[in-house]
Amino acid sequence: MADSSSSGTVSMPESSASSDGTLEANWRRTVDRSTKWPVIAFIASGTFWLLVGSVLAIIASLKFNMPDWLVQQGWLTFGRVRPAHLNTVIYGWISMTGVGVATWLWARLLKTRLRGQGLLLTSVGLWNVGMVIGTIGILAGYSRAIEWVEMPLLAFAFIVPAMAMVTAAFLLTLRERRVHHLFISVWYTGAAMLWGPFLVIAILLPIYSGVPESTANWWYAHNILGLWITPIALAAAYYLIPKVIGRPVYSYHLSYLGFWTLALFYNWAGAHHLVGGPVPQWTTTVSIVFSMMMIIPVVVVAVNHHLTVVGHFKKVIYSPTLRFVVFGAMSYTAVSLQGSFQSLRAWQEITHFTQYTIAHSHLGVYAFATMILFGATYYIMPRVMEWEWESPRLVSIHFWTTGLGIGIYITALFIGGVIQGLQLLDPDVAFLQIVEDLKPWFWVRSVGGTLMTIGHFVFAYLLYRIIMRQGAPQTGPTYFRPAPEDMFRSRNTESAPALDEQPGL
Amino acid sequence: MTRAFLIFMGAFAAILMSFTALALVPSLQLAAIEPTPGTTNYTFEERLGKQVYMREGCIYCHTQQVRPNGFGSDMDRGWGPRGSLPGDYVYDDTHQLGTMRTGPDLHDIASRQPSRDWQLAHLYQPRSVSPGSVMPAYPYLFEVKNEAEVRASEVTVPISGDYAPPEGQVVVATDEALALYEYLMTLEMQEVDDS
Numbered sequence: 001m002a003d004s005s006s007s008g009t010v011s012m013p014e015s016s017a018s019s020d021g022t023l024e025a026n027w028r029r030t031v032d033r034s035t036k037w038p039v040i041a042f043i044a045s046g047t048f049w050l051l052v053g054s055v056l057a058i059i060a061s062l063k064f065n066m067p068d069w070l071v072q073q074g075w076l077t078f079g080r081v082r083p084a085h086l087n088t089v090i091y092g093w094i095s096m097t098g099v100g101v102a103t104w105l106w107a108r109l110l111k112t113r114l115r116g117q118g119l120l121l122t123s124v125g126l127w128n129v130g131m132v133i134g135t136i137g138i139l140a141g142y143s144r145a146i147e148w149v150e151m152p153l154l155a156f157a158f159i160v161p162a163m164a165m166v167t168a169a170f171l172l173t174l175r176e177r178r179v180h181h182l183f184i185s186v187w188y189t190g191a192a193m194l195w196g197p198f199l200v201i202a203i204l205l206p207i208y209s210g211v212p213e214s215t216a217n218w219w220y221a222h223n224i225l226g227l228w229i230t231p232i233a234l235a236a237a238y239y240l241i242p243k244v245i246g247r248p249v250y251s252y253h254l255s256y257l258g259f260w261t262l263a264l265f266y267n268w269a270g271a272h273h274l275v276g277g278p279v280p281q282w283t284t285t286v287s288i289v290f291s292m293m294m295i296i297p298v299v300v301v302a303v304n305h306h307l308t309v310v311g312h313f314k315k316v317i318y319s320p321t322l323r324f325v326v327f328g329a330m331s332y333t334a335v336s337l338q339g340s341f342q343s344l345r346a347w348q349e350i351t352h353f354t355q356y357t358i359a360h361s362h363l364g365v366y367a368f369a370t371m372i373l374f375g376a377t378y379y380i381m382p383r384v385m386e387w388e389w390e391s392p393r394l395v396s397i398h399f400w401t402t403g404l405g406i407g408i409y410i411t412a413l414f415i416g417g418v419i420q421g422l423q424l425l426d427p428d429v430a431f432l433q434i435v436e437d438l439k440p441w442f443w444v445r446s447v448g449g450t451l452m453t454i455g456h457f458v459f460a461y462l463l464y465r466i467i468m469r470q471g472a473p474q475t476g477p478t479y480f481r482p483a484p485e486d487m488f489r490s491r492n493t494e495s496a497p498a499l500d501e502q503p504g505l
Numbered sequence: 506m507t508r509a510f511l512i513f514m515g516a517f518a519a520i521l522m523s524f525t526a527l528a529l530v531p532s533l534q535l536a537a538i539e540p541t542p543g544t545t546n547y548t549f550e551e552r553l554g555k556q557v558y559m560r561e562g563c564i565y566c567h568t569q570q571v572r573p574n575g576f577g578s579d580m581d582r583g584w585g586p587r588g589s590l591p592g593d594y595v596y597d598d599t600h601q602l603g604t605m606r607t608g609p610d611l612h613d614i615a616s617r618q619p620s621r622d623w624q625l626a627h628l629y630q631p632r633s634v635s636p637g638s639v640m641p642a643y644p645y646l647f648e649v650k651n652e653a654e655v656r657a658s659e660v661t662v663p664i665s666g667d668y669a670p671p672e673g674q675v676v677v678a679t680d681e682a683l684a685l686y687e688y689l690m691t692l693e694m695q696e697v698d699d700s
Contacts, residue, residue: 064607064639067631071642078641079562145559145599174509182509190509191516198517202524210594212535214602216528227520263516267523273604276576278589280531287527349577353568353606424606427581431609432637438607439639 027111029386034113035104036384038120038169040467042100043377045128047460049092052135054453056085061449064442075139083150084138090148090224091159092131094369095196096124098232099166101376102189104384105239106170109186110177116169123165130158146213148221149203156204163197184255185235191263192235195227215271215283222270225364230266230332233369234301236376237329242308244322244379245315246488250307258300265293272343275352291343298336305329318483320395324375327403331367335360350425355438355445356417359410366452367406374402374459381466382477389462389478390471396480398458405451408444416441541592543695547688554688557681559599561643568603569612569692585613585694593694608640615693624686625662625678633668646682649674 060081063069070076107114114120134151137143142152151159170193182190203220242249249255268290271283309326316323338360342351351357378395382388389395416438423429423437465471477488547555558564572579573588580586589612594600618624626633629647631640647662649670655661655677662676670676678686 063641067639067641072644074561074645077561077643079565080560082565083562141560143560143562145562145564145601147564147604182512187512187516190513194513194517195520198520198524202528208528208532209598210535210596210600211591211602212528212531213597213600215531217600219523219527223520223523260515263519267520268527271527274602276572277570277602278591278593280534280591283527283531345576353604355605355607357604420606425578427578431582432635435607435639436637442639 028108028383031107031111031113032104032383034117035107038114038117038124039100039104039380039384041121041124042096042103043381044463044467045124046093046095046097046100046373047456047463049088049096049131050456051460053085053088053093054449054456056081056088057449058446058453060085061442061446065439065446074141080139080141080143083143083147084135086148087138087151088131088135089365090229091134091151094229094365094373096127097373097377098229098369099123101236101373101380102192102232103166103169104380105185105235106173106189109183109239110173110179112173112176112178114169115172115176116165119165119169119172123162123169126158126165127162130155130162133158146203146217148217148224153204156200160197160200160204163200167193167197183239184249184252184259185239187256187259188231188235188238191259192228192231195223195231195267199223199228211279214274214277215279218270218273219267220270222273223267225361225369226262226266226269229365229369231262233328233372234262234332236372237305237325237332240321240325240376240379241305241329244319244325244488245309245312247308247312250304254300254304258297258304261293261297261300265290265297269294269339269343272348273352275343275345275348288343288345291340294336295340298333298340302329302333315487318479318481318487320389320392320399320478320480321375321379323399323480324371324378328368328370328372328375331363331371335363335368338363350421351417352421353424354417354420355413355441356421359413359417362406362413363410367410371402371406374398377459377463378478381463385466385469387466387469388471388474388476390465391462392478392480394458394462395478398455398462401451401455401458405448405453405455407448408451409448412441412444412448416445535591538591538595540595541590541695541697543693544593544595545691546596547691550684551688551691553681554684554686555601557646557685558601558688563611564601564603564605566605566607566640567609567611568606569610570602571610571612571694579610582609583617584610586616586696587694589694590697608638611689611692613692613694615690619690621660621686622663624689625660625682626664628682628685629662629664629676630668633664633666643682646679646685648677648679650677651675 059070059076060078063078063081067078074080103114103120130151134155137152137155138150143150144152170190174190199220203216208216238249238255269287271279271287272291275284275288277284316326341347342360378389419441420434420438423434479488570589571585571587574580576588580588593612594602623634625647627635627640628643630642630644631638632642652673652675655675660678660683662678664670664676
């Protein structure tokens with residue numbers, strides 16, 4: 001029915017003040033249904049790669065504790081399992097699930113049926129083929145040994161066209177939009193759809209070698225986090241936080257400021273990975289300056305989200321979506337501020353080259369982006385499946401295993417990493433002593449990682465059940481515990497002022 | 506149309522700028538750089554060894570960049586006579602600078618530990634020469650065979666103690682292990698005149 005409107009780019013007729021919940025609900029259902037198969041395919045594929053990546057992570061982690069475990073053949077040696085883990089979770093889990101979430105947001109926020117479903121479904125197919133080739137390729141010994149781009153070129157020959165197809169489908173849908181104003185999540189998502197493919201194509205160009213390759217390498221790796229993963233996660237947070245608590249984003253002006261400062265500053269920050277290295281001094285200096293300037297977009301987003309949530313914080317007790325997303329949004333503030341300060345030379349001197357960096361990257365990719373994608377999946381799947389999650393109890397187990405798991409993980413490696421860094425600075429501490437002192441922290445990390453992996457299997461089970469429409473049907477949305485009568489709007493009526501209906505957007 | 510166009514073109518322009526500055530300009534800036542003294546192009550065997558280094562993911566625990574004096578304690582640790590310079594890497598089609606030091610820096614490993622016996626034993630079983638190390642063993646780069654079957658051209662690796670092969674057998678390095686050793690021996694830094 002969204003299509004039957006002839007109003008072109010004018011907002012859908014139902015206004016925020018309309019009490020005609022049925023009309024609006026029908027319209028939403030039409031849009032949600034148009035996204036169904038691409039969203040299922042991307043989120044399910046991403047979750048499959050999350051499981052693969054988690055198993056690889058556990059193997060890699062335990063190898064620090066048991067270095068003679070699984071060494072008889074090359075394909076499970078640490079130096080192959082670790083990049084296989086990184087590539088499956090970055091290009092499989094985060095990227096594919098992120099595209100699934102973005103696809104749903106895109107149609108919802110542009111208030112139009114999703115276009116290019118065929119492109120998106122083809123993309124999922126190609127993407128998965130690329131991931132299989134890439135993962136097996138690394139394990140079989142065909143790693144390119146460029147950090148964050150280890151998969152063999154053949155894998156990217158599938159993944160780059162797959163990304164381009166996603167961008168094409170998004171552009172086709174954008175052309176048919178039925179909104180005048182673009183909500184901030186559209187800005188972030190649309191920009192990510194340009195940035196992501198550009199980044200991958202740019203780093204695959206056969207023009208780099210030696211030291212300049214290292215600056216290009218870290219320009220790329222940092223931007224995959226900053227301009228591909230981050231904007232999609234922020235788009236989801238910007239949509240879901242106001243949506244779940246039922247009030248608009250605190251300030252649209254702040255959200256625009258946050259977007260442009262991120263767009264202008266983040267992409268310069270990557271070379272801080274090379275502070276103290278043999279690169280032209282100006283590249284690291286520029287990156288440190290822009291890393292510090294990243295405080296602006298981060299604080300802007302944090303303030304905006306905080307002032308949106310303030311007074312409604314206790315809703316995280318009930319809503320799985322809100323709990324995961326708020327966890328992620330708070331982690332975003334933490335990881336970004338930490339990132340800004342650790343780019344400084346004095347800080348880098350200690351923490352660079354240590355396990356601290358691993359903790360930092362998991363704080364970003366996991367505690368921030370992954371947790372938001374979990375929360376978004378909990379919101380989106382019931383809407384495209386028209387079926388509820390089977391068990392609030394299992395959702396709760398998922399939250400606590402992953403939340404505690406990542407907490408343990410990063411605490412262990414932050415502490416272990418700082419100790420390692422301080423010891424490295426003291427030439428009187430023998431190197432093998434440093435290794436010895438890291439061992440307890442490696443064990444703690446393995447415990448945290450195991451908890452997270454348990455959570456991932458619970459999540460995958462829940463996802464399987466809802467996609468198969470199995471489990472006892474529930475009447476209302478899934479909450480951790482029965483929510484008070486008027487705390488949340490029923491998801492079928494959703495008549496309160498929703499952010500994407502704001503006339504002033 | 507115009508508004509969406511402006512937003513997304515603006516976003517794209519932003520990334521083009523940093524791509525130019527951080528990915529392209531350094532290539533131009535360093536295009537004419539001379540190799541540092543002692544830095545030579547790889548032989549066929551050394552190149553094969555570097556392939557093994559890359560394939561096995563040595564980069565995830567070993568850096569190849571020595572910090573200069575005044576930043577960290579690399580030189581005090583004896584990891585190199587100077588900080589690493591761009592001219593050290595001119596023959597590296599794929600850089601292996603690395604970001605993690607679970608193991609020590611290797612940019613000057615050839616000066617520090619040139620012994621082939623030690624290096625091969627360490628690859629076969631790190632804990633046979635470095636007790637407490639968490640480095641993986643690479644037994645698949647070696648063959649354990651009967652002493653009588655070893656040909657004269659083959660390189661045997663002396664392993665004693667807990668990790669020694671059974672009586673009458675010896676550890677023989679494969680071509681890949683020997684190539685990897687040859688590659689490691691290219692990682693040697695020489696002092697340069699301060700310019």
